[in-house]
Amino acid sequence: MSLKIDSFPSSAAFDAIAASLSASDADRKEAIKKGNGIYTFALKNGAGETASWYLDLKETGTVGKGEAPEGKKPTVTLVLSDKDFQSLIAGKANAQKLFMSGKLKVRGDVMKATKVEPLLKKAQGGAKL
């Protein structure tokens, strides 16, 4: 039940996010409380294909393929390239800068979109000094 699609290398991150959400009940509840919405990522890879994943932080705290869980609508959709998503996940890019330079497009509730980055950081797993 891997969420990864091979033609989208960065999509492995969704597995990581799913894992981090399922790893700790406290984290998941925290994420739902802070996120409170359905976040959809529409990625475009080098070959011009597009695919979507969603983070349901409204109810279930799960990650899945597609625009939204069945019968639901995304609160916010983030549109970016597979490559930019990769660097966002790796912490090499910054969502604000991507947005400012037009590489990240946001549809829906922009305020919600600002909460995505800490979520992604969480998935990354911070090293400690």
Added chain:
Amino acid sequence: MSFLGGAECSTAGNPLSQFTKHVHDDKSLQRDRLVGRGPGGLQESMRGQAMGGPQDNMMNEFLQQPTHLSQGPGPASPFAMEHMRRELERAQHSESSAWATEFDPGVEGPAQMDPGMQAGPAGFGPAEFAKYLQMNPTARTASPTVASQPSMMGYQRPMGYGMGMGGMGMGMGMGMMAQPYAPQNFQQPMQQQEGKGKGRMVELDDKDWEAQFAQLEKTDQQKDLDALDAEANARIEAELNEMDRSVLSNSDEFGDFESIWKGIQAETDRARQLADDDSFLDAMHMGEGDRWEGFDGLNTHSARDPLVDEYLFEEENLFKDLSNPFEEGMRIMEEGGNLSLAALAFEAAVQKDPQHVAAWTKLGAAQAQNEKETPAIRALEQALKLDPANLEAMMGLAVSYTNEGYDSTAYRTLERWVATKYPSLIKEPLSSDAEMGFTDRHILHTKVTDLFIQAAQLSPSGEQMDPDVQVGLGVLFYGAEEYDKAVDCFGAALASTESGVTNQSSQIHLLWNRLGATLANSGRSEEAIDAYERALDLRPNFVRARYNLGVSCINIGCFEQAAQHLLDALSMHKVVEREGREKARQVVGDGVSEAQLDNMIHQNQSTNLYDTLRRVFSQMGRRDLADRVGPGMDAESFRGEFGVQ
């Protein structure tokens, strides 16, 4: 420019009326020319259309038109020459209308003037004029904008073409009618430009038309003109009234326009807000409204100081009975022994003597290295409470706060550090503990960074730079996510030959780990792993470095190795539990259940390790293993459950 002066001084100051006369006069010229002209050509065909049937009537109508037009827009003053000249100078942006277009071509020269006049009726015959009268003002007003480009072209070209363009402009203008905008205020330019078309005409012809104008002035006294003017005035009046009415009745269109405008404004506001949001993401936190509650993200607590509880001691401590647990703890630390054991030793020491600052400090250091941040912060805060000038405790605290995301607290702690070590640098009072927003935090960060840079400049040669200052600076840059600079700082501290607290031999592994963590968080996992391994070479029991190593392995997708490292880290915690359990069994006797024993040594658990390990297992697709992870698990039982390459 005699004709200009003439126009201004003439009895009929209004050049438009002159124009009418001029046109009137032209008729004869046209006839002469056109008669002699051969068939074919655009002009000819135009003429054909226009002149085909009731030629004389049309001609008369046509002659009236300019009068209507010219007399229309109220007082003569707007059409005074000077005014038009000014208009013309600005005419680059001109809404030179279809009208202008129609007349302009004729202006090219006398030779073309005649057919131009001839063609006038074709493009602007009575039928069209009627249409014009009926036309919705919006359409008419729209036409200037649309036609402006073509008309400028037409001006340069032979008349026939210009005509075509003019006609097109009209057509497009009419097409524009359907559009919901074309606001009322176009009406003004529209009126002016009626005059302007003629104004240009009068002006443009200056070279060749002087003679003609002289002729015109002579015919000034024409009587029938007055009648024409009166009629034209009446019609224009009526038309303007109608225009006004229809503009008013257009209110629904106007409503549309307004709603569009509102939409645009809303959009602009939103965009502006969005820009603000983006540049001051964290500043939103200052909004303090319910909506911003918890906006700061999942793991940052930028503004508030954390609430620090009292340190929680393990209930069972096998060092309790030792006469000098502090020395025992130091020995374990120096030897690179088990950090949990060392922590227990220091706990015993501070329980014996709550004023033992060094023991508190070392307890904090041990817990931090043992990947137990919260107990570390509690111990270090206690140490600082007892000795506000304890540099080591301050530095450790700054690092721990940075790890936990309490940025401003970390900055303040570093400020206190520099104020303690380099009091000469402090020129203004230290920052208060008050809650602060994004901007204040940024200012504080800049201020503290400046202080550290000044401290670094106290020893101009890099070799003698205080390595502790470098570490502090590194932590500051790390907190501000300026990882490259942080890497430089930690690297410089490692390279420094000066002795400081942070680079004494017992601390070098900490520096390597900090360098590694900085590299890892800036996305350089591979380099980070090298640094962690240096740290682990020095201190194999350095739980935090092992945890970090596991995290970096996850990030590069080596889940098996990651699980291995995390299990190693956990089993280092377990060593204590095992030993503690033996001890507990001895103390309490055999009548105690395993479950009770499990609960004894869990005051300072590290949920971090469990969570991370669970993540690894679920990313490996081993939910079965992930479910088994948790306090009380046996790390050894997982070995062999998954393949290690």
